[in-house]
Each structure stands twice: as C-alpha cells, then as structure tokens.
Amino acid sequence: MAETTIPAPVVHAEPAAPPALEIPDFEVVPRKGLVLVAVAAVLLIVAIAVNKLWPLMFLHVAGGAAWTIIDLFLGLVLGPIMGAMPVPARIQFTTRLMPKMVLIMPVVVTLTLAAGWQLGVKLGTVFTGYENHGWVVASFIVVGVMSVIALGLLEPANIAVLIELKKRRPNPEVIERLMKRFIYAAGVLGAMQVATLVIMTKLATG
Amino acid sequence: MRERSLPPVTQLAMVSLALIVAGGIYLSAHLPRHVPLGPAVALLAASALLLLANVIALARVRDFAWDRFFQVARWSMLGYLVIAGLILYAFLKDNIHGGALVVLTLSLAVFSVHVPMLVGFTVARFADRADRVAA
Numbered sequence: 001m002a003e004t005t006i007p008a009p010v011v012h013a014e015p016a017a018p019p020a021l022e023i024p025d026f027e028v029v030p031r032k033g034l035v036l037v038a039v040a041a042v043l044l045i046v047a048i049a050v051n052k053l054w055p056l057m058f059l060h061v062a063g064g065a066a067w068t069i070i071d072l073f074l075g076l077v078l079g080p081i082m083g084a085m086p087v088p089a090r091i092q093f094t095t096r097l098m099p100k101m102v103l104i105m106p107v108v109v110t111l112t113l114a115a116g117w118q119l120g121v122k123l124g125t126v127f128t129g130y131e132n133h134g135w136v137v138a139s140f141i142v143v144g145v146m147s148v149i150a151l152g153l154l155e156p157a158n159i160a161v162l163i164e165l166k167k168r169r170p171n172p173e174v175i176e177r178l179m180k181r182f183i184y185a186a187g188v189l190g191a192m193q194v195a196t197l198v199i200m201t202k203l204a205t206g
Numbered sequence: 207m208r209e210r211s212l213p214p215v216t217q218l219a220m221v222s223l224a225l226i227v228a229g230g231i232y233l234s235a236h237l238p239r240h241v242p243l244g245p246a247v248a249l250l251a252a253s254a255l256l257l258l259a260n261v262i263a264l265a266r267v268r269d270f271a272w273d274r275f276f277q278v279a280r281w282s283m284l285g286y287l288v289i290a291g292l293i294l295y296a297f298l299k300d301n302i303h304g305g306a307l308v309v310l311t312l313s314l315a316v317f318s319v320h321v322p323m324l325v326g327f328t329v330a331r332f333a334d335r336a337d338r339v340a341a
Contacts, residue, residue: 106289151321
C-alpha cells in the first residue's frame, strides 16, 4: 500500500527534526462502495413505487436506526476518543473511517427520509388530521436542524480533511481544524438524535 | 495558521439551507389542506438570493483554487442531484402538484447547487498556493 509522509506538528521549539507521519493510501470516495449505494437507491425507488407497508417500514426503520446509532456513537463515543488520540493515530483512524462515512451517511439519511415520508403519507401520520401531528412536525424540525448542520458543517469538513490528507504535504493545522469542526458537529448531531429517539418512540406508542 | 480573507460562504450557505428547510417544513406541516404559498415562496426567494450573493462574493475572490473547487463541487453536485431526484420522485408519487410542487422543486434545485458549492469552497480554501489562480 502506498503511503505518504508528512512532518508532525512542532509543539516545542526543539532543534531535532519532527518525526514523519505515515498516511495510508486511501480513496476519498470508495468506488467499490458505490455499487452498494446504487443498490440502496434502487431498493428505495422500488419501495416507493410499489408503496407497500413492509418495504417502506423496513427502509425507514433500518435507515433511521443506522443513522441514529452512527450519530450517537460517533458524536458521543468515537468523537471524544478521536479528539484525545495522538495525531499519528488519529490520521490512521481518519483515513479508514471517513471515506466510508462519505458514502454511508448520505445513503442512510436519504433512505430514512424518503421512505419515512412515503410511509407517513401511506399511514396518514404526516397529515394534519393525525392525533400526534405536533410530534410529527417536531420531528421535521429536529431533522431539519440536523440536516443543516450535517450538510453545512460536517460533510464539507469530512471531504476537505480527506482531500487535505491526499496532498503530498498535508498541513497538520488544517487537518486539526477540520477534524475539530467534524467532531463538534458530530457531537451536536449525536445530542440531537436523543430528541429523535424521544419523538419516534412517542409516535410508535401513540 | 494565518487565515486568508474570504467571504462568509459557509455562514451564508447555512442560512440559505435553513430557509429552504423552514419552507419545506411549513409546506409539509399543512398537508393535505390547502397551503398558502406566500411564506414558502418568501423563504425560497430569500434562500435563492443568498445563493446568488454567495456566487457573486465567491466569484470576486482573487487567488482562489478554482480547479480544485470545480473538481470537488462537480462530483458533489452529481451526488446531491441524485438525492434531490429521489426526494422529488417521492413527492410526484404522492400527487403533490401545482404551486407546492414548483416551490419544492425549486427548493431542491437551490439545495443541489448550494451544498456542492459549500463542499467545493471548504476544500478549495485550504488548497496549496500552487493550486490557486488569480480571479
């Protein structure tokens, strides 16, 4: 596997040269994973087209569970761990985790929202006549806020840090700054997923 | 790290996205009743204006890595167009039509341009000096 080396950030003004950091070779967008993305998109289109309860419920629940668990785990467990890791370890971890996140998150979010909307129309739960309509609107607002944070802060930072790591001489300060933004955004999203869990369990139990 | 002076593209894009989302929530929250389109149109217009302001502000930046910007924004746009297409397909399937469909479609169009622009900007602002060209 081809690897790039960059100088580690200098902490103290020492005369000795800093040790080189190893950056594993990686793809910003894993091409093999695009096949699975295409499969998920086809499944979603078919589920909406046939408009049957089970496929819509499956995609909404499976996608939503994945989305919630990933956000909670990344934001509240992995994020703080990554923040405390030494820079070389963080780079090794980042180059393995973040390319997968580039594909996984848009897919689970699209599956959850599109199948969820169709499910809501089929069951009538997104309409004003539904008894818990206020809770449904609350879920729209929570998802909306999460979307703005994910699209505006998290996703651009994810892509930018990977492209920085692809450079022959990545700038450790840029990586540090973007990773901080990614970890904080993931933390906020993780906390907001608790609100999603409260709303969805309320809707499921009536 | 010395910070370059750049327009507030990220902040404007986030406000623009928030306006789009607010318009979508407003329309969705009223279904299946007749929805007064005025507030949704106003939110969409404000969002589109912010997109335009962002495009103009970014186009005036000197010494920017445009190759890197377009390389990232192009592929990102492809992905977000697919996502927008899937969402639009669900709306069409649910017989959403008329003014509401127009507003939602235009909202998705703004979303499909602004998010890739934001991703491209975030990458290009940290590009090496050699990648930058004078505007």
